[in-house]
Amino acid sequence: MIRRCRSPLAGLLIALLGLAAPAGAATPLVVEAALDREVVTPLLDAFRAAHPDIALEFRDRSTLEVDERVVDDGPAPDVVISSAMPWQMARVNEGHARRLDSAEARQWPEWAKWRDEVFGFTFEPIVMAYRLDLSRRMLPPQTHADLHTLLTTEREALAGKVTTYSPLGSGVGYTLFQQDARYTPRFWDLVAGMGRVDAHLENNTRAMLKGISDGRYWLGYNLLGSYAMVWAQEHPEVIVQVPQDYALVLMRMAFVHRDAPHPAAAEAFVDFLLSHAGQRVLAGETPLFSVRPDVIGPYTAARLRDQVGERLYPIPLNASLLAFVDPQRRDAFLARWRREFRRDD
Missing domain, CATH: 3.40.190.10 (Periplasmic binding protein-like II)
Structure with a gap:
């Protein structure tokens, strides 16, 4: 267009x-x-x-x-x-x-x-969130490595129960995954793990939190901490976890x-x-x-x-951000995202 x-x-x-507004307006x-x-x-x-x-x-x-x-x-x-x-x-x-x-x-x-x-x-810190009763089924993750392990060892139990941002439908989601790729050595393995449990991709944090409260989701990844903290105050079934290995801040x-x-x-x-x-x-x-x-x-x-x-x-506020919206780089990143999310090994 x-x-x-x-x-x-x-x-x-x-x-x-x-x-030209009237005086006093x-x-x-x-x-x-x-x-x-x-x-x-x-x-x-x-x-x-x-x-x-x-x-x-x-x-x-x-x-x-x-x-x-x-x-x-x-x-x-x-x-x-x-x-x-x-x-x-x-x-x-x-x-x-x-x-x-x-x-x-x-x-x-x-x-x-x-x-x-x-x-x-x-x-604003970027967080994980999970249902309070998740701990009755498995040990809730505290780090990105914990999450990867959970997606691997509890694949059947977590099928359809994990949610995160869609990098295609959300600008902030795309930004966070680009940053994760810089800091998590096994980032693409993490994406593949989410794909293997058929993680639901949402366009905003509120949809993820609502799904966790409703019981549709047990675990959410890369939520905006500001929204998650407010939600958890009114919904005690939701636990907010700031990752202990590293936490992105936007x-x-x-x-x-x-x-x-x-x-x-x-x-x-x-x-x-x-x-x-x-x-x-x-x-x-x-x-x-x-x-x-x-x-x-x-x-x-x-x-x-x-x-x-x-x-x-x-996340640095400087000209380096411009690289993330370069069309060729974005297309390449999203193409790999789709490929890894469908990976089955």
Whole structure:
């Protein structure tokens, strides 16, 4: 499909129309996000309280849907948020982001931003999850090696009872498997093991968690820890396990769209994500884990590092992400994924 790019003139007209709102009316703000509304509601509420003059519209979509909204023919969103880090980096590299020149942007850690255009504002571990009663049948896995062993020795018992992301239907799923391939020596054996137990491939963490609670699945691999932790609080039958050999960490990446109809409101929103006030909400009221070192709470990057130590492997927020969306590399990776997932030896 050939996409038409927005012209700079079209973006200027949209911005001018946005400035023509009646005096005293709240400024609209549209945020396209791959971020569960239930999880992020405390942060949205805090922003609305701090900026009553901005009418925030938060649209929760899948990672691939959010990516489409960046370049489609409709009005541009003001802010784009996604956990599909390579896709976000690619859109910024293509020139779809507006550079922020604010104190919050300048002071943000270098490892969590790129060119002051895109910012990683969360620090979310990737986890395994399983049903509480799994331990009555077998020893729950604590490491990637444990999982591989379980898929081999308990193949019949686990048939149809394992779930993970689809690398084809989920941008974040594809990203996580690409990262796993870097750190797990027997990664492709792990993929083959999941294929031999007919693992169910889902497009989001919520579907995996629901299946575990329902009893359709006994074990889930590569779930977003932020969602899993919230779910487990309300569903005691679900146990969340941070892998003990290594744990990937992803960041939600946010940028102001180049053609944002309401750029001032958009910049205020991203600034709030990076601010001490916004990060304090993340650390204290959500399991998204704050990045700022000067924030204290149960969910901070510093506290997670204290608990897990050197086994945390954050996905780098830099230009190396662009390689993962290279069409040839992606096609080659997915072709091998299909081949290994069907392997039977």
